Amino acid sequence: MGCVEFLKEKLGERNFKLTNQRKVVFEILTEKKEEHLSPEEIYEHIKDIYPEIGLATIYRTLQLFEEIGLVYKLNFDDGCYRYEILSPNNKEVHQHHHLICKKCGKIIEVKEDLMNSLEEIIEKQYNFEIKNHIVKFTGICSQCRNKENNNGNRKET
Structure with a gap:
């Protein structure tokens, strides 16, 4: 199953739609999965390509992704939360x-x-x-x- 199909399926399970903003955030998390990105770092990767997506949208998207089990929120004691994407193979965190x-x-x-x-x-x-x-x-x-x-x-x- 591809990344976009996995995202669409996970969102659909909870009656959420696949929006462009959600897709872009998910793609950045997938591309940079080894980096444990903060919301601000995700925004830095997105802002030049999709200037219409604001930091507040990224925060809301990450919160939704966490609620439906797409990402795991990490605290490395550096003053900000970082996010780790869960692979389609991880049914349980x-x-x-x-x-x-x-x-x-x-x-x-x-x-x-x-x-x-x-x-x-x-x-x-x-x-x-x-x-x-x-x-x-x-x-x-x-x-x-x-x-x-x-x-x-x-x-x-």
Whole structure:
């Protein structure tokens, strides 16, 4: 199923129409899915191509997308929410992990779900059905560490 068909189907399930604005926001989220975009960053990608779409429309569209399960709202403690598009294959939202560089702000996705065995233990021990989890690791990425090492190893002349 293509992206536009998936969007149309998800909107139709809740009796919403596929508008040009919704389609454009969805396309940007799909194109830039590795970037975890904020509403303002989405607007920056859209404004030159579709100047008629305002920031308020993007906020409303993202809120709708979140309500119908098209995106997941992320908080990386940087002062703004970011959005991650859910693929057509994800019928149920289950979070993966993120590595966040405290120097440059880079966000790296950890594709493996490393918490499955811990979830099983918690569910059995506490008789608690886990639906999702959020794990954020903060630190310094390899590029920033390399910069620090290179700057620290320079000899003054």
